[in-house]
Amino acid sequence: MRFFPLSGVRVSLRRTLSFSHSIPVAIVTIALAVTVASLAKMIDVLEGIRSREIESLHEESRLHRAVWRLDVAMRNAERLCATPGGEEAAEQIVRESTEKLAEVLKMGPGQALPMHELAMGWLQAAESALTPDLCGGLSDFENHEKRVELDVRTTDLFTDRLIVLHASLEEQEGLARGIGSRAVWVGTALALGSFGVAMLLSAWLARSVNVPLANLAETARAVGRGEFRDLGVVQGPAEIVDLAEEIRRMQKRLHELDALKQGFLASVSHEVRTPLSEMREGLAILEDGITGELAPKQLRVVQIVRSACERQIRLVATLLDLSRLRSGSPLRFENGVSIDSLIEVAAAAELRDRSQADVRIDIQQSEEVPTIHADPVLVERAIANLLRNAIVVSPKGAAVTVGRSVVKRGDEDFLRLTVSDQGPGVPEPIRETIFNAFVTSAVPKSPKGIGIGLGLAFAREVAVAHGGDLELDGSAASGATFHLFLPLRAPSPLSSNEEAADDHTEQASHH
Structure with a gap:
């Protein structure tokens, strides 16, 4: 009987095939799962970039845009104040920009707290310039210096923020690239492993199925030639082992029948050889003329009969020798x-x-x-x-x-x-x-x-x-x-x- 060493149980060909096919499929499934998990992690990284960095940048950009418009409005107001009759237009554009900045600030700081604080400073500077006289407030040295300071701080803050965002994006990009690279390497390794395992399983399956089948086929051909050799221990799936047992039983039965046939031929040949030998001796005596001279026609008949008797004796001798050779006699x-x-x-x-x-x-x-x-x-x-x-x-x-x-x-x-x-x-x-x-x-x-x-x-x-x-x-x-x-x-x-x-x-x- 054939027992699988890993399981200790007799396994059928169907289970063997299922086992040999399931392992590569399982490896490919694992590779697919690793790939899907890597893609999910990469999506999570990208979602983090969008939710943290990009939204923060969007809020800061909104505040920066409102501040920039207020700065531009106050600069334009300074030029209008220098023009006769331009005080009213200057106050209008500054007040509109101030109101828009105040609306943006009402939305809360969100993730842009530093920019929100600078925007509050700009709002205070604008409101200070509007009270009581805009043109006088804009030309005030202290207000001018405060606006210059706020402008420098705003520019530095936005620049620093872009640098931090770029570094964060590079970090997240490296993380995503690492995840993708690991996914590629793991997938490639699993694919190669699946191929190697599939080849090993194919070789093992071919050996466990083809080798015993070839041995059984050669044994069947040998039986057809009248050779009854020992099958030995047949290993392989349960169906092949059962087939080997059937061939072994058939071989045993055919060997018994062949032994009976050889015994019958030997017995018959022994029984026939004695009277044929006596007939040959009698014909030899007649041909030699010991019992009296024969006529030419009579002699020819005796010679024909003796020749036929010799052929039959040779046939009997051949049967006996063939039986003796096949029985293994020395x-x-x-x-x-x-x-x-x-x-x-x-x-x-x-x-x-x-x-x-x-x-x-x-x-x-x-x-x-x-x-x-x-x-x-x-x-x-x-x-x-x-x-x-x-x-x-x-x-x-x-x-x-x-x-x-x-x-x-x-x-x-x-x-x-x-x-x-x-x-x-x-x-x-x-x-x-x-x-x-x-x-x-x-x-x-x-x-x-x-x-x-x-x-x-x-x-x-x-x-x-x-x-x-x-x-x-x-x-x-x-x-x-x-x-x-x-x-x-x-x-x-x-x-x-x-x-x-x-x-x-x-x-x-x-x-």
Whole structure:
């Protein structure tokens, strides 16, 4: 069972997907919340600027405007007083400006208390000048000096106020810029973090889902090839674990059925082999004339029947060997096995049995190859099956070419036996199944009939049992070319050789 280490509970694929998608969404949500909070704080800063500084400046500007108008009116009044008959107009403009300043002052100081106090001073100066004679009051030295002082103080106050406002605005602007910068950095960090977490979760999800699925797919393909390997511990979401359990149960059941099949084949083959061997011996006695000379026609019939009996004995022997190989029975290894000798024995036997095929076997031995550590009976039988398969698909007058060489596969040296024919080749649709036992198909434009599909399957089982393989060369321009690979190193024996001796003794007797 698969348990998630963080939660300690078995989690389904739906929850796994929800978990993997919710974390990036949560991070993005946090980033959005930080951004919204930063914007709210920036709005609060701007609102503070508007409510405190700008409103204060607006009140001060209103007072300053009224004071400035009064100052200008009193200056104009001084010029009018210097003009004959201008006293009345001068008093009117000063009185109007004084009344407007008084109206502004009635609104209260608000946030402009210093300016309000200066405005009160201007109002007092204006009222002092209006009583009793405006022109005399304006020309009064004390009143003039007071107005000059008020003018200087007003100008300095407004200038200082603008400087303070500018500094305050810069401070608030820096604060807003800092908030925005932090929001950008935090948002960027969270976005990058969300991307990184999403990538890690994607990799984790791909590993937790794709890897076990790929393992299950490979196991299913192996079961299709008749290989029943251990699944091991399958980790992943609950659905994948359940699927693995179902495949494991199916695999176990198929393995039991395959064992029953192999046992049945072995039992039937043992039962059939004895009467076939007796028939072969009897036919050999008749053919040798021990019981009396036979007429030519009678001899030909005996030879045909004996040839058919030999083929059936080979078939039974192949079934027995295939069953033994698949059950894991040990091989009978020998040192110093000559591949050339095995090729010659197999070729001679096949040419004798297929004399009517009119196909020759061309054995290429241009270079010396080392001997191998192998089971000679099984290897010779595998070569014979490859030759037989090549002969039956070749047209009359064609040649089957046999070669051998030493090649590297990975870090190991292998002896490669190559068998090529001049037949129609292997059609693409059946290339995936040609090494499956009991799976056979008709080959177009070939004299070969449909058999029972054991030759190539047996040859490959022999190669695999020796640590090698049998492959179809897909690059062959015409015909079919098979490569049988056998390791040159001596494999460690699975068990004692004596366990395999009895089976070989009787099965090799017809060669």
